[in-house]
Amino acid sequence: MNPFKILVVEDDRSVSNLITTTLKLNQYSYLRASGGQEAVSICASAKPDLILLDLGLPDMDGISVIETIRSWSQVPIIVISARSEETDKISALDSGADDYLTKPFSVDELMARIRVSQRRIQYQPASEETVFINGELSIDFASAEVKVRDNVVHLTPIEYKLLCLLARNTGKVLTHTYIISNIWGTGIDNDIVSLRVYMTSLRKKLNTENDLIRTHIGIGYQMIRI
Numbered sequence: 001m002n003p004f005k006i007l008v009v010e011d012d013r014s015v016s017n018l019i020t021t022t023l024k025l026n027q028y029s030y031l032r033a034s035g036g037q038e039a040v041s042i043c044a045s046a047k048p049d050l051i052l053l054d055l056g057l058p059d060m061d062g063i064s065v066i067e068t069i070r071s072w073s074q075v076p077i078i079v080i081s082a083r084s085e086e087t088d089k090i091s092a093l094d095s096g097a098d099d100y101l102t103k104p105f106s107v108d109e110l111m112a113r114i115r116v117s118q119r120r121i122q123y124q125p126a127s128e129e130t131v132f133i134n135g136e137l138s139i140d141f142a143s144a145e146v147k148v149r150d151n152v153v154h155l156t157p158i159e160y161k162l163l164c165l166l167a168r169n170t171g172k173v174l175t176h177t178y179i180i181s182n183i184w185g186t187g188i189d190n191d192i193v194s195l196r197v198y199m200t201s202l203r204k205k206l207n208t209e210n211d212l213i214r215t216h217i218g219i220g221y222q223m224i225r226i
């Protein structure tokens, strides 16, 4: 059995069964909760490695569950929401969730998201780390030098800040609002159009074989650990 322990928070029994059956088949250990209060208490006592959290719970708002857990734990949280809950998904990410799945989802999609989170956990960047490496990309934070396949890539200051923000949060989906407030500061109108232009240019300059930066349409961007 995989020692990686996943807490499944879902009040809909059929969805919960589908998830736990998939986890079992893939040899993950799991715990179940059908409400927010229960999820918070299991999280505190059993210390899971990952939480799959349905946003629509009967007793507690999913966002409050995230905020409560985030007050003491950085455990990765993948939220599961219905397509109609698009804004909830964004608030969940802004409250500290790492990633999301939209119902209905396939088991392959579920497993892929879990693997991304696992890679993020296995890679624990030290705060004093000065060189970041992911696949063909390397960033030397001390000299602000970016290389792809050992060739220096010339970025503008904003492109560089964007890349560092994504790199330091590898595996996590960063919302447009989060990125914009980090790069340009708060109080500036959310300019998603400019962000998109910078991202396009950044990607073009990086030109890595595997696309390291994933676009989440209407939501934000995520760097994937290769």
Ligand code: CA
Binding pocket: 010, 011, 012, 054, 055, 056, 057
């Ligand atoms: Ca539900």
